[in-house]
Amino acid sequence: MPLHRLASVTMGVPNVDDTLAYYTEFGLTPTSDGWLSTTEGGEQLRIVAAPTRRLLELSVGVDDLDDIDRIHHELVSKGFLAQRHGDEVTAHEPVADLRATVRVLPRLNQQRVEPTPYNGPGRIERYGRAPGVMRDYAIKPHKLGHAVLGSTDYVATCRFFVDGLGFKISDHIKGHGSFLRCSQDHHNILVMNSPVTYLHHTSWQVDDIDDVGRGAAAMLEGNPERHVWGLGRHHAGSNFFWYLKDPAGNFSEYYSDMDCIPDDALWTPEDLEGARGLFNWGPPPPPSFLAPEDLAAMMTGAHSTN
Secondary structure (H helix, E strand, O other): OEEEEEEEEEEEOOOOHHHHHHHHHHHHOOOOEEEEEOOOOEEEEEEOOOOEEEEEEEEEEEEHHHHHHHHHHHHOOOOOEEEOOOEEEEEEEOOOEEEEEEEEEOOOOOOOOOOOOOOOOOOOOOOOOOOOHHHHOOOOOOEEEEEEEOOOOOOHHHHHHHHHHOOEEEEOOOEEEEEEOOOOEEEEEEEEEOOEEEEEEEEEOOOOOHHHHHHHHHHHHOOHHHHHEEEEEEOOOOOOEEEEEEEOOOOEEEEEEEOOOOOOOOOOOOOOOOHHHHOOOOOOOOOOHHOOOOOHHHHHHHOOOO
């Protein structure tokens, strides 16, 4: 597919400094121009002031100017506001009030991390102590994996991503949302049905399940209130996960082992129902994961500005 990566997201929050400090501790590296970087994806998170927590903007990479021309044509023909300038096109999604920029970018070719050896029945891959318990370095996410947003009309918002920008559908949470991809990862965007527009979470790739656990343990040391949900494994995408909460109320996820869908692979989207729409194993999600505690306040704020 011509789309090849979710390059960056911009989140709006009412408490920029506290949220910036959180994601720095989470393992992202601040840059001089206000962005936060991953080790391989570059500048991938920008945090700006907003009355409520929201996904304000995202950027997506494509291969060449022909892709830009085609996407601009599709956006305009579908009735979306879009502007072409230079090597990029910007468009506005009206339901979530979201700005999307598609630009020509080099593909992200990640450095190979050798598989972590794990022993199993009749299979000895390592001797001595496990590598995972010997690690003493801080977690530094490799890249931004995906973002999840709530939309008051998720079907319309999905239409913007799929029909306008060219995302592909991976799976559906039947009647509640859709997993969409702009790369070989199972999903880069999940749009969920919601009574108000907001940013649910961002997700960040680490090496393996050991680093998912190590990262969460470090963030929770002295701050147990940050815990949201984990450790577990999703069904859609199959990735290991652990969710934490930032000072603005957004969730942040360490993940590893995401399903990969090559361009030439046959893939049939499924309608996932019940628990499978959320996870395969692990503790059940807390009620606040599905209905964040500040949802009512965000709804009140949304109504007061209309």
